[in-house]
Amino acid sequence: MSSTQGTGGMLDAGTRLTTERDEQVTVKSLLGFGGQGEVYEVDTPGGPAALKWYFPQLADVHRWRILEALVDRAWGDDRFLWPRTIVADPSRESFGYVMDLRPERFHDLPALLRRDKAVAAATPRSLITTALNTVEAYKTLHEQGIAYRDISWGNVFFDPDNGDVLVCDNDNAVVEGESAGIEGTMNFMAPELVRRDQGVKPGIQTDLHSLAVLLFYLLMNHHPFDGALELRIHCLDEKAQRKLYGTEPVFVYDPVRTANRPVPGEQDTVIATWGVLPQVLRDLFIKTFTEGLTRPGERARESEWRDALSAVRDAIVPCATCGKENMTQPDGAAPACWKCRRPVDLPMRLELTAGKGKRRPQRHIRLNRGAELYPHHLHEDPERHDFGTPIGEVTPHPTTPGRFGLTNRSTWSWRVRRADGSQLEVPPGRTAALRPGLLLELGDGAEAVVRER
Amino acid sequence: MSDIPGGPMASRPLHFIWLLDCSGSMGINGKITQLNYAIREAIPEMRKAADDNPGAELLVRAVTFSSGASWHLAAPTAIQDFTWEDVYAHSTTDLGAALRLTSEALKTPPMPGRALRPVLALVSDGLPTDDWRSGLRDIDATPWGKRAVRVAIGIGEDADREMLKEFLANPEQEPLRVKNPKQLVAAIRWASTVAVATASTPAVEGDKQLATPMDRTPTITAGASDDDVW
Ligand SMILES: Nc1ncnc2c1ncn2[C@@H]1O[C@H](COP(=O)(O)OP(=O)(O)O)[C@@H](O)[C@H]1O
Ligand SMILES: [Zn+2]
Numbered sequence: 226m227s228s229t230q231g232t233g234g235m236l237d238a239g240t241r242l243t244t245e246r247d248e249q250v251t252v253k254s255l256l257g258f259g260g261q262g263e264v265y266e267v268d269t270p271g272g273p274a275a276l277k278w279y280f281p282q283l284a285d286v287h288r289w290r291i292l293e294a295l296v297d298r299a300w301g302d303d304r305f306l307w308p309r310t311i312v313a314d315p316s317r318e319s320f321g322y323v324m325d326l327r328p329e330r331f332h333d334l335p336a337l338l339r340r341d342k343a344v345a346a347a348t349p350r351s352l353i354t355t356a357l358n359t360v361e362a363y364k365t366l367h368e369q370g371i372a373y374r375d376i377s378w379g380n381v382f383f384d385p386d387n388g389d390v391l392v393c394d395n396d397n398a399v400v401e402g403e404s405a406g407i408e409g410t411m412n413f414m415a416p417e418l419v420r421r422d423q424g425v426k427p428g429i430q431t432d433l434h435s436l437a438v439l440l441f442y443l444l445m446n447h448h449p450f451d452g453a454l455e456l457r458i459h460c461l462d463e464k465a466q467r468k469l470y471g472t473e474p475v476f477v478y479d480p481v482r483t484a485n486r487p488v489p490g491e492q493d494t495v496i497a498t499w500g501v502l503p504q505v506l507r508d509l510f511i512k513t514f515t516e517g518l519t520r521p522g523e524r525a526r527e528s529e530w531r532d533a534l535s536a537v538r539d540a541i542v543p544c545a546t547c548g549k550e551n552m553t554q555p556d557g558a559a560p561a562c563w564k565c566r567r568p569v570d571l572p573m574r575l576e577l578t579a580g581k582g583k584r585r586p587q588r589h590i591r592l593n594r595g596a597e598l599y600p601h602h603l604h605e606d607p608e609r610h611d612f613g614t615p616i617g618e619v620t621p622h623p624t625t626p627g628r629f630g631l632t633n634r635s636t637w638s639w640r641v642r643r644a645d646g647s648q649l650e651v652p653p654g655r656t657a658a659l660r661p662g663l664l665l666e667l668g669d670g671a672e673a674v675v676r677e678r
Numbered sequence: 679m680s681d682i683p684g685g686p687m688a689s690r691p692l693h694f695i696w697l698l699d700c701s702g703s704m705g706i707n708g709k710i711t712q713l714n715y716a717i718r719e720a721i722p723e724m725r726k727a728a729d730d731n732p733g734a735e736l737l738v739r740a741v742t743f744s745s746g747a748s749w750h751l752a753a754p755t756a757i758q759d760f761t762w763e764d765v766y767a768h769s770t771t772d773l774g775a776a777l778r779l780t781s782e783a784l785k786t787p788p789m790p791g792r793a794l795r796p797v798l799a800l801v802s803d804g805l806p807t808d809d810w811r812s813g814l815r816d817i818d819a820t821p822w823g824k825r826a827v828r829v830a831i832g833i834g835e836d837a838d839r840e841m842l843k844e845f846l847a848n849p850e851q852e853p854l855r856v857k858n859p860k861q862l863v864a865a866i867r868w869a870s871t872v873a874v875a876t877a878s879t880p881a882v883e884g885d886k887q888l889a890t891p892m893d894r895t896p897t898i899t900a901g902a903s904d905d906d907v908w
Contacts, residue, residue, distance in 0.1 A: 257726070260875075260887065338687040338732035348681045379730060410879040412733075419882060446684045448733075459786075460825050461690055462795050463880040491688070498684040549681060563683040 234263045235319070236278055244269075244310040244323060245296075250276060259379075261396075262321065269323060276312060277396065278321035291399055292322055298369065298400075304362045306393045322396065331382035331391045334439075338378065338446055347385040349550040350541050354388025354612065356440050357534040361609055362392050363436055364527035367429045370401045374427040376435035377413040378442060387612070401428050411466045412448055413438050416518055419471030433524040437513040440530065444502065447495035449514050452477035452485035456492075476514035478507070501563040503540070503554040505533040532586075535601070535610060539590040545570040555589045572596075573659055574676045575631075580605035581670030592619050592659055592675070594629065603671040617667075620656060630656035631665070640666040689735045692728075692794040692877050693754055693822075694870070695783070696740040697776050698765055699802035699833075705767030709803060709833060712859040714764045716866040721760060723867050727874040728757045734794055734878035739783070743776035745769040773806035773841075777813025784820040795877040796826045799869055800845055803833035814845060827877045829869035829888065831856060850889040 229237035234255040242250050250267045257264055262279040279288065295308050306324045313320040336344045337352075359381055366373055373380075375397040382391040415434035417425045425431070441449045448455075450469055458465045475485035477492075478499060487495045499507070509525040517524035536555040543550055544562040551562055551569045559571045575590040579602065588602055598617030601607035616635035622628035632655070633639050639651040642664040651657045657665060661677040696717070704710045728736035737754035741747055742765050750765055783789070784796065798817075817823035830842040830853040842853035854865040876887050 333730075335730055335732040339729075340686040345681075349683075352682060378732075408881065408883060410881055412879065414882065421882070442687075446687050451688070456792065459792060460795060460822065461792070461880075462825055463882075463884055466880045467882075494684040494687060501683055564680075 232265070234258065234265065234278075235280075236263070236265060242267075242276075242312050242314050244312050246310045248310070250274070250312060250323060252276065259394075262319075266326065267323065273326055274309075274323050275306070275326045276321050276323055277308075278312075279319050281318040284319040288396075289320065291403075292396060294400060295396065295398060296322070298371065300369075302362075302365065304358065304365075304390060304392060305395055306391060307395050324395075327382060327391060327393065330384045330386070331389070332385060333382055334378040334443065337383070337385070338442060340446075344385040349552050350538065351383075351385055351388040352443060353534055353538045353541065353552065355383040355390055356388075356443055357531060357538065357610055358383075358388055358390040359392075359439065359443070360436065360527050360530040360534060362390060363432065364531065365609075366398065367432065367527065371398050372401045372428045373398045373432050373435075375409050376432055376439055377410060378439065381439065411463075411470045414470065415521070416471050416474050417521070419467060430521040430524070433521070433526065434513065434517065436527070436530075437510065437517075437525060441510060444506070445495050445498040447477075447487075447492065447498070449476055449510065450474045450485065451495075452487045452492065454485045456488055474514075474518055476511065476518075478511065479515050480511060481515070497563070501552065501560065503537050503552050503557070505536060505555060509533055531610075536588065539588060539596075539602075542569055542571060542591050542593055553591070571678055573661060574678060575665075575673045576676050577602055577667075577671060577673040579603050579669075579671045590673075592629065592631070594619055594621060598631075598634075598667075603667060603669045619659070622658070628658065630658045632656040635668070637668050639668065642666070687732050689733050690792055690794045691754070691790060692734040692736050692874065693783075693789070693796040694724075694736060694738045694757075694874065695780055695796065695798050696738070696750075697773075697780065697798060697800040698740060698742045698750070699771060699773070699804065700742040700744045700765050700767050701771040701804060701807075702744070702767055702769055703771075703804050703836070704833075710765060710767040712862055713801065713833075713866075714762065715859070716863045718762050719863050720867045720870045721757075721762065723871045724760075724874060725757050727871040727878075731875065731878035734874070736874060736878075740765075741776045741779055743772045746772050747775035747779045749779070770807040771802070771804050772808040773800075773802065774808040774810040774813035777810060778816050781813070781816035781820050781823055784817065784823040784826070786821065789822050793822070796822050797873040797877050798823075798826045798828045798845075799873060800828070800830045800842065801833065801866075802831075802837060802842065804836045805838045806841060810841065811844075818847075827873045827885070827888070829873045830854065831862070831865045831869060833862065848885065848888070851885070852889075 229239035232238050232255040236252045238252055240252040248270050250269045253266045255263060256266055261283055262277055265276045267274055267276040292308055292311055299307050308322040308324055311322050332344045380394045411419050413435045415431035418431055475482050477485050477487050509529055513524045537552050540553045540555040541550050542553055546567045547565040549564040553560055559569050562569050572591055572593045575592055577588045578585050584605055586605055596619040597615035599615055601610050618632045618634055619629055620632045633651045633653050636653055641649040641651055641657045644662050659675055661675055663675040665673045736757040738757055738760050739754055740750040742750045828846050830845050832842050832853050832855050856862045856865045872887050876885055
């Protein structure tokens with residue numbers, strides 16, 4: 226036995242443990258602790274990893290079974306720090322599991338909410354991408370019948386540069402329908418859980434409320450129910466939160482019940498962020514936080530969030546005056562820049578129709594310099610948005626300033642049809658000049674028309 | 679962050695007040711030195727607890743009591759700027775005076791109209807020498823005092839368990855009892871971070887987190903050696 230040394234936690238550095246797969250792990254250092262246990266950096270045969278070790282009184286048979294089920298369901302998805310294998314030791318009172326280490330580029334959402342310098346690289350595009358990736362990650366879970374139960378700002382990490390996400394703390398997830406207690410912080414919980422309504426259990430339907438709260442925090446930097454009513458509360462304790470988030474929740478922008486509007490001078494952040502939020506996203510928040518409060522079936526589903534977020538991402542336009550990115554309503558009018566208040570100049574728009582079948586979704590992509598087309602644009606119902614491999618990019622003409630074209634970054638040829646009926650082929654690497662009225666056949670049944678505005 | 683609209687999220691102040699026993703007995707066997715050490719050790723964890731809860735603005739103060747009581751750190755200090763000046767031990771255990779002094783700070787004003795629950799963290803190693811029940815009633819008579827999240831740590835065998843329990847005023851909560859410096863570090867760290875979490879993000883289970891805490895406390899099981907018993 227090699228020598229061990231204190232880490233400040235339950236396990237000493239140098240402690241050797243064996244996983245259920247018979248691999249040796251060696252404890253190196255304590256990374257931190259939370260409400261359920263401690264997390265260590267460990268060495269494994271596959272390289273450095275993280276080990277979560279439960280506080281002994283939480284390490285019961287029930288938790289073991291949940292963990293076993295989760296390990297069995299692992300599907301190798303880099304968006305989740307999924308439990309890889311259980312670690313136990315008969316001589317110790319507890320057990321834990323091994324997962325990947327969280328890379329440094331990922332930051333927590335509280336840092337964003339505080340507007341911390343560490344996440345200053347965040348832009349409207351990276352935040353919309355974060356939202357989209359978060360939604361798709363939970364969609365993947367829910368499609369497999371797994372409820373997460375504890376969606377909160379503590380569990381989703383993001384890369385402020387590009388919006389990549391990493392969902393942590395997955396050991397609270399359970400297969401839908403399995404019995405599991407109600408725990409967690411009230412600000413993320415569905416009202417029926419806060420109220421402890423008879424027979425209501427945390428599951429996919431309540432996850433959809435928590436997800437919407439998370440998206441509201443992410444994009445609006447505020448809680449959806451913290452308006453004028455919150456300001457009347459002196460001490461924001463459990464009782465006050467039960468009322469605010471459980472028994473009498475009122476969305477700050479409920480179109481009908483206006484009693485809880487944010488108060489200028491006190492809640493300016495949400496006034497500013499909601500003021501520049503495109504209507505497609507407003508609609509989903511309104512629906513989820515009005516009808517969805519009492520009828521969980523009315524809550525926006527992940528696919529709705531995905532489509533709206535994807536559309537808004539395609540409609541982000543830089544301000545010609547100050548250069549800041551602005552979200553715009555897809556297919557909508559030009560807003561005033563959130564930063565300098567000048568009208569945002571809208572570039573040409575690609576009106577893209579995807580798919581070969583009857584259901585042909587339309588997408589609107591603003592063709593500002595650097596705008597990109599991705600494989601998901603061509604699919605009727607994309608499995609996942611991947612911004613890693615663009616298939617087209619708006620580029621400036623090499624010699625004529627102010628002229629732009631769409632460069633084919635895919636591996637197949639496109640076809641261009643001009644208004645006069647003539648056709649041109651655009652092989653990979655070549656560029657089609659952008660002109661209103663131009664028709665592009667992009668392959669896979671997808672076609673697109675360039676529009677003036 | 680000038681690339682995205684909106685400023686920092688609105689937050690409420692979370693007033694955290696240490697109530698520290700600096701009676702003569704705390705000077706025995708270096709207990710007071712250990713207390714200074716333990717509070718310094720807890721600062722990074724308190725910062726992290728504050729960082730995890732963007733809705734809370736954690737502000738720390740400290741009252742010491744021996745013969746009478748006084749503010750060791752009177753200004754509510756942001757945890758990011760908080761540094762610990764040593765406290766020293768002498769004379770009696772006037773907890774009542776400390777509670778009375780604290781009760782003044784829990785009136786509105788000086789408390790703001792809107793805040794999170796304050797936290798009162800009491801550390802003591804003995805029997806109070808003044809009328810502490812009257813002081814406790816003063817605290818309970820203030821709107822913020824009666825709602826405060828309370829944690830209590832009793833150092834050594836002589837700590838007045840009944841008094842600490844009465845201070846907690848929560849039948850489900852027990853004072854933390856520590857017998858050696860290692861446990862003190864763990865208890866201070868646990869009490870400060872869990873109290874901050876309890877006050878800043880209320881949970882449906884209420885203050886359950888505060889109940890039966892010792893066996894959840896890191897380091898307790900990490901082979902505390904017997905020879906460093908006071
Ligand atoms: N996979 C990981 N890689 C690196 N750090 C981690 C990892 N998982 C958790 N941590 C850190 O460990 C600490 C405790 O983890 P947390 O998930 O908050 O525990 P709990 O679920 O018990 O509240 C946190 O500081 C967290 O950032
Ligand atoms: Zn501008």
